[in-house]
Amino acid sequence: MRALAILLVFCLGCGVSGCAVRPAPRLQSPPVSRADFLAHLHDISALENPVRRTAELDSLWAGLQAAGRIPFVAADSVTFLFRGQAGSVTFTGDFDGWNPEPPHARRIPGTDLWIQNEVFPGDARLDYKIVINGGTWLLDPANPRTQRGGFGDNSELRMPAYVPSPWVERQPDVPRGSLTAAALTSSNLGYTVQYTVYTPADYADLDSLPVIYVTDGQEYADPRLGSMVEVLDNLIAAHRLRPLLAVFIDPRVNGKNLRAEQDILNENFVGFVRDELVPVIDDHFRTGKGRMDRGILGTSLGGLNAAWFALRAGDTFGRIGIQSPAFQAGESRIIGLWEQSPPADVDIFLTWGTLHDFGEDTRKFCNMLNNKEISYRKLILNEGHSWGAWRAQLDDILTAFWPAP
DSSP states (O other): OHHHHHHHHHHHHHSSTTOOOOOOOOOOSSOOSHHHHHHHHHHHHHOSOHHHHHHHHHHHHHHHHHTTOSSEEETTEEEEEEESOOSOEEEEEGGGTSOOOSOOOEEOTTSSEEEEEEEOOTTOEEEEEEEETTTEEEOOTTOOOEEEETTEEEEEEEOTTOOOOSSSSOOTTOOOOEEEEEEEEOTTTSSEEEEEEEEOTTGGGOOSBOEEEESSHHHHTOTTTTOHHHHHHHHHHTTSBOOOEEEEEEOEETTEEOHHHHHTTOHHHHHIIIIIIHHHHHHHSOBOOSGGGEEEEEETHHHHHHHHHHHHSTTTOOEEEEESOOTTGGGGHHHHHHHHSOOSSOEEEEEEESSSSSHHHHHHHHHHHHHTTOOOEEEEESOOSSHHHHHHHHHHHHHHHSBOO
16 A cells, blocks of 8 residues: 555656656746746746646746746846737837837747747836737736836836936925916917916915926826926925926817927927917016026927927027937938027937937937037937836936026
């Protein structure tokens, strides 16, 4: 009977009569390198007993989730992970220009685990999603970290050396500024434009305030996107930034977003802001009246628009904030226009990312500025075309323009 019991244990352990017992896979906890991790996955895949193979994978998966290690990151190596039945899986995002074709993930044999290996700079931050069978886009169900984008939430990956901005989340006990919604019917544009004015805490005691005019203002002001209201409140309370006004211009008219029409080298939009909106703001609020008291800020097409305003309204706006500019819109004419007739005495702050963020045209623009000996500030980060990047750059731009005394 003792011999029979030993034989039963032996056979149950391997699942096949007469097979050799394979030792349980062992993994350093937590895994040190991607090589260690992939070797462990190979060991799990090689287990002949499917029940045991699944149990080992479940145990590994639970440990990774508990440690917040999905995706699995070691130094500059990333392994994206997804469990599920599918014909194809790919991870796509800022790092590949959101191009899911062809699928890049591979399934670990004998399991429902899909993996995709990538290498990113150690301080990168990026948005991504999972695409199943070429058409179903998912947030990473094993990664709780998300970042809202222009088309909804994305999963977020932060590499080990990434340092998050301390200013984008509202800090405790920080006095809040106020938001006032308004509208202005424009003779230049032929329609009514909605906008919102931010005034800082203790506004009644302040005077001659700088003003930053912001395109795509409804997104900059959204705490899930640009988080600019929180950034302003935090910086002003910390005495890092002069109290200032922000005018958030909303491009949506009758349910249609007109940002492409407004932001691509549009003389009428310049006329609206410079000749109609600025006088209203100056009449109704305690603003500084000099050109260096006013700035224009935008991202993507709004970044192109800010560069355009420097040419067409530099006598009104002395501070030019350009984030991830879509200079290729308008056939990249903005670079030639600056080269032919550069604006005089504007304070330029230019930012972009290294991950599919229109870098080629932006570098051409910088080369032109260098050749013209036009001074500017720049900030280049290992990120993509994302609100997660832009919101974290606002403190650099704003405090460069109007630092607290």
